[in-house]
Amino acid sequence: MKKLSVLLLLITPFVLQFCSSSKKAAKAKEPKITYTANVQPIMVANCTPCHFPPKGNKKAFDNYLAVKTNIDSMIIRIQKNPGEKGFMPFKHPKLSDSTINVFVKWKNDGLLEN
Numbered sequence: 140m141k142k143l144s145v146l147l148l149l150i151t152p153f154v155l156q157f158c159s160s161s162k163k164a165a166k167a168k169e170p171k172i173t174y175t176a177n178v179q180p181i182m183v184a185n186c187t188p189c190h191f192p193p194k195g196n197k198k199a200f201d202n203y204l205a206v207k208t209n210i211d212s213m214i215i216r217i218q219k220n221p222g223e224k225g226f227m228p229f230k231h232p233k234l235s236d237s238t239i240n241v242f243v244k245w246k247n248d249g250l251l252e253n
């Protein structure tokens with residue numbers, strides 16, 4: 140029993156250190172979401188043609204500033220379910236959770252352009 144407690148005393152700091160340093164490493168590595176790299180491709184894939192003039196005649200979301208300015212109503216609408224009033228993308232299936240999360244994380248990361 141004594142041997143076991145000595146052993147635990149010896150290994151605990153190493154285990155703890157491993158846990159906290161791997162957490163830090165994961166956080167540092169995770170890149171920030173940007174408009175150009177992450178958000179724009181999703182918009183082009185899911186919000187065209189309606190929000191991309193000249194083909195689309197709905198509110199234009201074809202540039203950084205327009206998307207940034209409307210991010211709150213976008214997040215509200217893409218989180219709704221098909222059939223609910225205001226759901227986007229209009230008449231299309233709901234975006235996947237991971238895609239929706241890109242918009243949420245983009246906002247949390249500070250709405251970076253690049």
Ligand code: HEC
Pocket residue numbers: 182185186187188189190197198209212213216217225226227228229230231
């Ligand atoms: C098939 C066409 C179509 C697609 C695709 C589409 N929308 Fe829309 N969108 C509309 C229409 C129609 C309206 C206006 C009616 C309304 O407000 O619900 C609208 C309105 C909006 C508004 C409110 C604009 C305002 O006036 O303030 C937002 C925000 C929005 N859409 C976001 C999106 C996002 C984000 C996507 C892509 C993930 C998307 N929409 C895809 C047709 C579309």
